[in-house]
Amino acid sequence: MHNLLIDIVTKNIPNDFIGFINRSLYEKIRKEFKKLQLLYSNIDLDTIKDHFFIYVTSIENTKYTLEDYETIIINAIDSINFKYKYNHESLSFKESILQIKIFNEEQHKTINFNDVDENKNNELVNSSTFNDFSSALLKNEIILKKDQRLESFEKSANKLARANGCSIINNKSIMNEYANKFDYPVSVEGSFDEKYLCIDKSILYTVLMENFKVLPMEFENGNSSNFFVYAKNKNSEDSRVLCAEINNKLEEINNLITKKSDKKLEDFVEDLKNVTYINNYGNFYDKTQRLIKISPELCKMLSVSEETVNSVNRISFLCKADKATEIVKKCPYLHGLIGRLYAKSDGEEKIVYDGVYEHIKPRFISESIPNSTAARIVAISDKMEYVMSYIISSSDENFKYNYKLRKTITSVISIILKSELDFNLSDFITKILYVFLQDKGIVDYEYFEKSIKEIILDVYRDECIKSGYDFDEIDVINYANLNIFKLNRLLTNLHEINSKYNGKLMLQIQKMLEVNCNECKYTPMELDINNLCDMFERLSKCSEEDLAFYKLIFKGVFNKLN
Template sequence: MTDNKYLLEIGVEELPARFIDDALEQLRNNTEKTLEEKRIIFENIETYATPRRLVLVIKGLAEKQKTIYQKVKGPAKRIAYDNEGNPTKALKGFMRGQGVDIDQITLQEYKGEIYVYANVKKEGKVTEDVLSENMPNIIRSIVFPKSMKWGGKNIRFARPIRWIVSIYNNKVVPFDLEGIKVGNVTRGHRFLGSSYIELNSVDEYFDVLEKNYVIVDQNKRRDIIKYGSKRLAKEKGGNLLLDPELLEEVTYLVEYPTPLIGRIAEEYLELPVDVIITPMKEHLRYFPVVDDSGRLLPYFITVRNGNEEYLDIVRKGNEKVLEARLEDAKFFYYEDIKNPLENYVDELKNIIFQEKLGTLYDKTIRVQKLADKIGDYLEVGQETKNNINRAAYLSKADLVTKMVDEFTELQGRIGMEYAKQSGENEIVSLAIYEQYLPRFSGDQLPTTTAGAILSIADKLDTIAGCFAIEIQPTGSQDPYGLRRQALGIINIILDRKLDLNLDDIIDFALYIYVEENGLVFDYKTVKQEILEFFNGRIKNMFNDMGIRYDIIDGVIATGINNIYDLKLRADKLNTYIESEGLEDVLTTFNRVANLAKNASSTEVKRDLLVKEEEIELYEAFNNIEDKVINWLNKKEYDKALEQFILLKEPVDNFFDNVMVMVDDEKVRENRLNLLAKISETMLMICDLSKIVK
């Protein structure tokens, strides 16, 4: 590999931190794809970012594109040569267009006729030219959740582009991007560095910028923040309460990080922990400090975008900002707890959940009824039912409190705290918080039965209502987060091994909408759409768990809508097939399934079985049927399949020696019914016709 390097820096106004990771991935992928398409060999691509720049570094670039040899088809021989065998104008024009001589022309047959072909050698362009031609499109191809135009330009970007650096080794690679200046001039830290830094080569880029208070490598900035903050916490006898998402966000908010520690006034430590931590993390991007037992200490850590000068002044400023936020929180908290939580429920009648689905109070009543039905379905104890009912009634009450109005991130958490203050028991209080779990992929799941059932009811009510009024996820559009909520339901069911049939609980949810809201919709169609929506999520989740796609299709095709049961089947069959193999039996049982479709019933009459092989199959099936059912009842699906596979030999003998589609209608129907009975039992395990050899 060569030592050739290319640097692209896109200088911008401050980018939203949440946009940056995806933008870097696009920049990397689009560049890699372009280089491969343009036949430029390279060693590796690196991407970096700060709030004010997206950076691309390509290392080990070839000097030029790979030379390629092509055989290009020209005119037919009869047109290319005259009667004396001399090149015609058609052939000469073709050679001129391809830049070849007569000795580079060959003849070859194509679809019954002889054509001339040119053996063309295409020399590669130099890498600098290829980069110059393609960089504008690579920059344009970066898509953001929100983009803007500025200064009369047509290009859309998350923030205005102020400068572009484009250097190949030590030379500028110019290109035109709607008049934006492209060269070798970059900018340092907005306040501490130079606003005009001329770069002589790619190699000096990182060092020169660091001298101007910009650490370009986000991994280096992340480590400075992480380990510097941990050190400061240890100096106070505490531990950093590290939130990976917050760390990532802060990393992309600063160019030259300097962690510093501040103090929380003791009077605010009397507030609930979440009331203190939420303003710190969500509004001010501060890291809390806790002791070894996890108790909050009177310190916070923030990260300055700059050096260590005047840190005391910066610290005091941050302490004042936090004090103002906590003073607000303190006021809201003591105002809210003047009334018990249940006093807020009536106010939910004034808040619209969704125009066609009623108010938050309407949702509360629906969720209360749905949770009650699910509790009955799962046969939970009376005490648990009482807790579920009470938690459901109070579940949305905190949404109309002053605290949640100001700090929306506290929904559920503050409901739990206010429930405790109001004298509700621990289970009811915790369930109010757990109704929102899981909030995102990998989030914690409800720890109580009451919380799990309330969470399922709340999410299912939203899904059922949205589908009933035709607000369904389309493409990337999912304004009510229905995909996330469906995945939440699936995760809870799997985690708690709940014996819940989706078909039944969807029925409950839709019926309650009819009963409570008088909602009119095509019941059968909506229910089927919701089932298919869940099946799509189940397939994706099982696939991510490493289960074969054909086994997923096979177990879903059984028509069983018990998610936990489907997972058990898929797991056991996945293990069984990988270890034992089903190569020899798939064809056999697929023949059974195909013919069984022609049967009118599964009733088999013994006296109509006349051939020895069909009698043997009938008796073999009778011998294994009860054993299969027994293993199915025990959820030992691999063992049920092992019993079923014992039918392979008698089934093969049947097909080898018995004509199914005979003229005698009664005999024909009886034989089809025998196959249908076998197929029906097979479907209780898995649809083997879906399994791919």
């Protein structure tokens, strides 16, 4: 039994693609190991300073050589064929690789792809043995595992907060950014002038987190503190410039809020004609008109009350209006918050002014979804309209890997699953496309329909992988009916029963898909979302003679795996 460490040294990879590449490597390598029937305890992947680390523990098959592992890695890399832009240059992952090093406890192997910068003082690149590599990590004060980097920062950050009688406002997106950016992240305390605590808490926290990537501190009673915490590398110089920059920005924000226009929020809607939309695809007034048509269609699909429909219509009309205000033009990340400020001041109903803000949610991993059904409907409609607008207007052939686009789709999926919204996304896409057809006269209707469905499924698959589902469990499901809520229930139940019976359910499904059910004499019971677990239990334990019966029950639910 032995351990394996693979170090892929790269250059010129955009930060937005690192997580995606890690998951792609994880999937491809696991599949290559499965082909070889390689037994191991665990695979961990991490990224530090342009290094992609793959750490495989407790490998039982000692017959494989470093050359065998080289073949596995090269095959995995060759199968990652998407492109990304770096300094206007289109690159693949393979084109970004400088060198690969493979270590076990006794040997190492180096595969050179491109020249490593000779001027780069990098002991990790120059390590020649497993022990050298481990020593270099310690010497350079690098924590290899991301979860340990997060733990290191959180521990020191919470200590600083407690010293001030506060707790940290936890933003997982920023924490992940720290863990990806710093080799040994430690916390630094900062503060801004107390006079800015008069700023609305939501606006204050958004400025700190979105503009400066720092974590606010809050007192136990929920009151804002003027302290915040951020990360730096251990032993790096501490910059005090940040505090001055924050004070300057808060002064600007406070002045803009104080001098807020007397116009009502609805009066800014007409001004949206002068605010350009994504990729110069018209303006935000055009977008608002499409949203006004799209969101009621989702209301019909969900059979909501007339009261909710009225709220949806009002939120749809107002939610982009603050894009035309001076403060949002200068600070785009305050979109929604300023809209709520205006709408509340204008005397709009609570569900409306809250919805004007909440329709932008969730913006990051740890943020909650909108509270009301009306805001959730507008949020989904707004995000789906954005996805369609981006695909139609983009000149980038690799739009499928655009970080913001994928993040937007992730938000849609999150709202659907957390709200348990039972509707067919394919039907909703058709209705959205019809609105675009009327508005813009799009030509290649089928191409855009196919493209939007493909990217939604790709993002959903990626989210399932991040959640710990097995690749085969995800890929065996037939996604022709794009009801995310029901598909996720199916996948969750499949995963639970398959885990319970140590993979036997997946084996039974594969056998079931091969049998001929034409001569089955049984009348199958109807499958519905409430008896899935029971059917999976029975399928896991059924005889080969009964597989044809279950094939009829699960007709159209599964695909054969490649």
